[in-house]
Amino acid sequence: MDVKNQIEQLRNELNQHNYNYYVLDNPIISDYEFDQKLKELQLLENQHPEFFDSNSPTVRVGGTITKNFNTITHEFRMYSLDNSYSKEDLEEWEKRIIKLSGSQNLSFTCELKYDGASVDLLYEKGKLTQATTRGDGFQGDEITANVRTIKSVPLVLQNDFPERFHIRGEIILPKKGFEEMNKERIEAGEDPYMNPRNTASGSLKLQDTSEVAKRPLDCLLYALVGSVNIKTQYEGLEKARSWGFKVPKESKLCHSTDEVMDFINYWDVHRHDLPYEIDGVVVKVNDIALQEELGYTSKSPRWAMAYKFKAEQATTTLESISYQVGRTGAITPVANLTPVLLAGTIVKRASLHNADQIEKLDIRVGDTVFVEKGGEIIPKIVGVALDKRPSGSMITTYISHCPECQSELIRNEGEAQHYCPNVEGCPPQITGRIQHYISRKAMDIEGLGGETIELLFRSKLIENYADLYELTVSKLLPLERMASKSAENIIKGIEKSKEVPFERVLFALGIRYVGETVAKKLARHYKTIDNLEKTTLEELMQVDEIGVRIAESVVQFFDNEQNKNIVKRLKSYNLQFSLSEESIANQTEKLKGFTFVVSGVFHLHSRDELKNIIEQNGGKVGSSISSKTSYVIVGDNMGPSKKQKAESLGIPMISEEDFIKMV
Ligand code: AMP
Ligand code: ZN
Numbered sequence: 001m002d003v004k005n006q007i008e009q010l011r012n013e014l015n016q017h018n019y020n021y022y023v024l025d026n027p028i029i030s031d032y033e034f035d036q037k038l039k040e041l042q043l044l045e046n047q048h049p050e051f052f053d054s055n056s057p058t059v060r061v062g063g064t065i066t067k068n069f070n071t072i073t074h075e076f077r078m079y080s081l082d083n084s085y086s087k088e089d090l091e092e093w094e095k096r097i098i099k100l101s102g103s104q105n106l107s108f109t110c111e112l113k114y115d116g117a118s119v120d121l122l123y124e125k126g127k128l129t130q131a132t133t134r135g136d137g138f139q140g141d142e143i144t145a146n147v148r149t150i151k152s153v154p155l156v157l158q159n160d161f162p163e164r165f166h167i168r169g170e171i172i173l174p175k176k177g178f179e180e181m182n183k184e185r186i187e188a189g190e191d192p193y194m195n196p197r198n199t200a201s202g203s204l205k206l207q208d209t210s211e212v213a214k215r216p217l218d219c220l221l222y223a224l225v226g227s228v229n230i231k232t233q234y235e236g237l238e239k240a241r242s243w244g245f246k247v248p249k250e251s252k253l254c255h256s257t258d259e260v261m262d263f264i265n266y267w268d269v270h271r272h273d274l275p276y277e278i279d280g281v282v283v284k285v286n287d288i289a290l291q292e293e294l295g296y297t298s299k300s301p302r303w304a305m306a307y308k309f310k311a312e313q314a315t316t317t318l319e320s321i322s323y324q325v326g327r328t329g330a331i332t333p334v335a336n337l338t339p340v341l342l343a344g345t346i347v348k349r350a351s352l353h354n355a356d357q358i359e360k361l362d363i364r365v366g367d368t369v370f371v372e373k374g375g376e377i378i379p380k381i382v383g384v385a386l387d388k389r390p391s392g393s394m395i396t397t398y399i400s401h402c403p404e405c406q407s408e409l410i411r412n413e414g415e416a417q418h419y420c421p422n423v424e425g426c427p428p429q430i431t432g433r434i435q436h437y438i439s440r441k442a443m444d445i446e447g448l449g450g451e452t453i454e455l456l457f458r459s460k461l462i463e464n465y466a467d468l469y470e471l472t473v474s475k476l477l478p479l480e481r482m483a484s485k486s487a488e489n490i491i492k493g494i495e496k497s498k499e500v501p502f503e504r505v506l507f508a509l510g511i512r513y514v515g516e517t518v519a520k521k522l523a524r525h526y527k528t529i530d531n532l533e534k535t536t537l538e539e540l541m542q543v544d545e546i547g548v549r550i551a552e553s554v555v556q557f558f559d560n561e562q563n564k565n566i567v568k569r570l571k572s573y574n575l576q577f578s579l580s581e582e583s584i585a586n587q588t589e590k591l592k593g594f595t596f597v598v599s600g601v602f603h604l605h606s607r608d609e610l611k612n613i614i615e616q617n618g619g620k621v622g623s624s625i626s627s628k629t630s631y632v633i634v635g636d637n638m639g640p641s642k643k644q645k646a647e648s649l650g651i652p653m654i655s656e657e658d659f660i661k662m663v
Pocket of ligand 1: 113119134306
């Protein structure tokens with residue numbers, strides 16, 4: 001078989017597997033086999049750039065950067081929906097439509113109202129050619145490269161699709177994926193995202209497509225637009241599904257207003273069983289000819305109506321307020337409630353966010369409160385029933401001292417959160433740091449978990465993460481419920497962590513604002529911990545993408561006596577405190593003094609790889625073209641404005657191949 005056919009066949013196969021997995025939820029090969037095939041394709045494509053295709057399954061992993069999102073004028077306006085909040089309103093609307101149509105037996109398509117960000121996809125000759133955000137309904141942003149990374153969006157269609165059409169849908173983050181993203185953020189010491197909807201819509205405007213690719217986004221479709229010969233909305237949904245789109249099966253064709261109401265009532269109760277969030281139901285006149293007759297108001301179609309669910313509320317009593325201390329010392333007030341059933345789960349606690357929130361609600365122990373579960377996963381208190389307030393209740397005064405170590409709390413100018421400043425002596429801060437140290441993305445110490453850390457701390461066996469390396473099986477055995485097998489595993493796991501590479505050790509130290517990516521940057525730049533310890537604020541800020549906030553935090557960390565001591569001890573246990581021989585061996589100074597801007601799509605290396613090579617060889621990576629740029633490495637589809645800029649500044653533009661020759 002010639003290479004071209006081989007590439008074609010792999011692409012078809014991978015598209016099909018992708019469809020099985022992400023649309024049908026029914027994979028027929030293992031993830032491993034899939035990855036192998038993808039790698040095979042990637043290799044062939046790298047060797048044969050002449051067969052490049054922007055809809056190859058390899059684009060799903062991302063790797064391009066979008067600096068500015070182009071504005072696109074919608075070919076067909078993206079309307080809003082009229083909302084109804086009561087069943088009476090909705091029935092009114094249906095009656096009106098029935099009367100207008102002059103027909104007694106109208107049918108409606110009832111769909112779930114997916115809570116995400118709307119998107120318009122354009123398909124030409126069966127291939128995705130453009131994706132646009134809704135924007136103001138007239139114009140939106142082009143986000144094609146980002147949308148191509150969403151696995152359930154078909155890049156190539158199946159069966160008998162129209163030549164050219166638009167399809168609309170909602171980009172969402174399923175609940176599970178959202179919770180996993182938040183778990184990782186919390187592990188990394190970052191604030192969790194508030195809700196799936198905002199996170200989904202924020203993801204669409206990320207500049208780095210590989211970042212988008214990492215997010216578990218999904219795309220649910222609900223409307224065909226343009227020349228697509230369909231008679232009814234319901235038929236449209238079925239057709240779209242047959243072309244390979246993910247169209248939820250919950251939609252229902254209803255032949256009476258009673259049926260519509262049943263659909264709404266059912267989903268009002270069962271929405272929590274869905275893998276994604278919905279905020280209501282959309283009822284649409286099924287007949288397309290009638291839709292056209294009914295037309296639009298200045299903002300929405302007359303043939304459709306959204307019914308918005310009420311955020312579910314429950315009434316309960318505030319029993320007490322407790323205060324949690326995080327790894328960074330931040331204090332979070334938590335409401336302890338009389339347990340109450342809300343949205344299918346028993347709620348006992350709700351976040352109160354901070355002192356301002358408590359003051360705003362004027363919430364007091366003994367109050368009857370309203371709890372709500374909106375888009376947010378954690379329930380929140382939205383109000384107090386003042387008429388039910390018991391007489392003699394006391395105004396809540398925020399704590400002034402840490403509940404764990406009694407230090408006086410501080411609150412920085414302009415910040416909402418109170419902090420416990422006792423970084424070194426406050427127990428939850430101590431255990432929090434050790435828990436971060438052992439976590440999966442940091443040292444990933446097998447056999448050790450968060451609870452064991454607390455047990456070890458309470459038993460006075462450890463006070464910081466360096467102490468882990470002094471543990472022995474015989475020290476562990478006397479602990480409650482500690483079997484000799486688990487003790488051995490813990491010691492083995494700790495021993496093995498001495499092989500964890502430098503960049504992860506750096507991340508594990510838990511320096512504020514030094515997440516995974518920053519740790520990598522610093523490791524690559526400084527190469528050893530000794531260099532990093534000696535650095536200055538000014539030097540740090542010279543490092544690509546290191547701002548003043550991170551720089552200050554790093555300097556402060558290494559200025560601290562206790563930290564100095566811990567790092568010294570870690571060194572004595574032979575942890576990896578310099579880049580590996582291998583990565584250093586690949587480093588040269590060949591590109592020293594040169595700044596490169598990488599622009600476009602490449603065949604031999606991904607953008608990240610190119611940047612890596614530049615940095616490995618002592619060069620600098622610039623983010624935009626300026627007079628300081630030495631070379632622009634040009635790939636396919638470089639934006640015309642960039643090209644103009646490089647030309648006007650007289651900056652040489654070189655190909656990927658030219659660049660590889662340089663090194
Ligand atoms: P609103 O933002 O409240 O005006 O509601 C309109 C939005 O609902 C549309 O822009 C869509 O993004 C979204 N939506 C979610 N599910 C559907 C659906 N099944 N049909 C139409 N629109 C939907
Ligand atoms: Zn404290």
